[in-house]
Amino acid sequence: MHELTIAQGLLDAISAETAKQNAKPLAAKISCGTLNAINDDSLCFAFEAFAKGTRCERMKLTVEHKPIQGKCRNCNLTFDVELGRPRCPKCSGENFELLPDAPLVLEEIEFQTE
Amino acid sequence: MYKVKISQKILATNEEYALKNRRLLDEKKKLCLNMISSPGSGKTTILKRTISELKNKIRIGVIEGDIQTDLDAEKIRATGAPAVQINTNGACHLSAAQVSSAIEDLPISNLDLIFIENVGNLVCPSAFELGETAKIVVLSVAEGDDKPAKYPAIFAKSKVLLINKIDLLKTAGQVDFDIERAKADARKLNKGIEIFPISAKTGEGMDNWYEWLTRSVKNLRL
Numbered sequence: 001m002h003e004l005t006i007a008q009g010l011l012d013a014i015s016a017e018t019a020k021q022n023a024k025p026l027a028a029k030i031s032c033g034t035l036n037a038i039n040d041d042s043l044c045f046a047f048e049a050f051a052k053g054t055r056c057e058r059m060k061l062t063v064e065h066k067p068i069q070g071k072c073r074n075c076n077l078t079f080d081v082e083l084g085r086p087r088c089p090k091c092s093g094e095n096f097e098l099l100p101d102a103p104l105v106l107e108e109i110e111f112q113t114e
Numbered sequence: 115m116y117k118v119k120i121s122q123k124i125l126a127t128n129e130e131y132a133l134k135n136r137r138l139l140d141e142k143k144k145l146c147l148n149m150i151s152s153p154g155s156g157k158t159t160i161l162k163r164t165i166s167e168l169k170n171k172i173r174i175g176v177i178e179g180d181i182q183t184d185l186d187a188e189k190i191r192a193t194g195a196p197a198v199q200i201n202t203n204g205a206c207h208l209s210a211a212q213v214s215s216a217i218e219d220l221p222i223s224n225l226d227l228i229f230i231e232n233v234g235n236l237v238c239p240s241a242f243e244l245g246e247t248a249k250i251v252v253l254s255v256a257e258g259d260d261k262p263a264k265y266p267a268i269f270a271k272s273k274v275l276l277i278n279k280i281d282l283l284k285t286a287g288q289v290d291f292d293i294e295r296a297k298a299d300a301r302k303l304n305k306g307i308e309i310f311p312i313s314a315k316t317g318e319g320m321d322n323w324y325e326w327l328t329r330s331v332k333n334l335r336l
Contacts (some may be wrong), residue, residue, distance in 0.1 A: 001206040001235075001237075001238055001242050002203070002207055002231060002237070002238035002239075002242070003243075005125075005128075005205065005207070005209070006124055006125065006241075008125045008128065009125055009126075010124050013120070013122055013124060016248060017120060021118065026115065030124070032266075034239050035240070035266075035267040035270060035271065036265050036267075037237055037238075037240070037241060042203050060143075081303070083266045083303070084263075085305055086302050091247075094302065095305065097305075098270060098303055098304065101129075103123050103125075104123065104124045104125055105121060105122065105123055106120045106121075106122050106123075106126065107119070107120060107121060108117050108118060108119050108120055109117070109118050109120060110115060110116070110117050110123075111115070111116055111117075111118065112115060113115055113116055
């Protein structure tokens with residue numbers, strides 16, 4: 001449900017750029033880390049609700065989920081952590097350092113050419 | 115059609131407030147702990163007991179987050195500690211801006227430790243930094259030992275896990291909760307997490323938690 005807050009932040013950011021470009025936004029790409037726990041459907045639903053009646057109405061949102069990474073303390077490999085079964089794919093070691101999760105980022109916006 | 119590269123953090127406003135809170139707390143050398151759990155895990159009861167039993171050692175203030183009512187702030191004030199209630203009116207988490215204004219309402223010069231009791235929810239609050247020193251996750255045994263595996267984010271981000279209501283495990287068959295399983299699952303993603311099984315009702319295990327708190331407050335003063 002925190003997607004509501006995120007959708008509002010996203011709409012604010014897109015609206016600011018839309019005013020700057022003075023064009024209709026068609027789509028936006030977002031990226032996020034695993035621990036942001038973003039549910040795409042919830043985010044799109046909330047965004048559409050907030051965007052109603054604005055130039056952002058009916059925009060297409062694409063969310064890229066970046067896997068959280070770990071660094072193996074045994075063999076030093078940096079790898080994508082599978083949350084359900086976290087272990088090093090090379091040495092099967094379970095002792096690893098969890099690296100910082102990717103932040104929630106508005107990557108790019110696609111605008112309609114007038 | 116054309117594309118514009120933005121590369122902007124969506125929660126930038128929240129992060130600005132979180133940074134502001136962190137700077138203030140660092141400058142004043144105050145420990146600030148963000149408590150996160152499901153509703154009903156016993157956060158308020160843990161706080162009440164902690165405040166009462168550490169009364170002569172650590173000066174504690176509380177920021178209470180709830181969707182509605184100031185019941186929890188009243189319970190805290192009954193112990194003699196200052197408490198500020200935030201009502202989110204439906205929102206599932208506290209924001210750094212809300213905490214920023216609540217800090218202003220606390221007499222922080224007279225405090226060593228500020229607890230933030232977040233809205234009861236094991237998912238959403240973990241995504242919003244408040245400027246806290248550390249996150250404390252509370253899991254009560256009645257919720258089941260599979261929660262660290264099912265809700266990994268909050269267990270990965272927390273410094274301490276309090277496993278509460280262990281008094282319920284004393285009567286055989288009342289609650290099935292494998293403490294070792296919960297500990298092992300929490301440590302899979304967070305090797306350094308400190309885990310204290312406690313009962314805020316009977317006081318069992320609370321000494322280990324108090325020892326950690328006392329040490330953390332002392333370390334901050336150095």
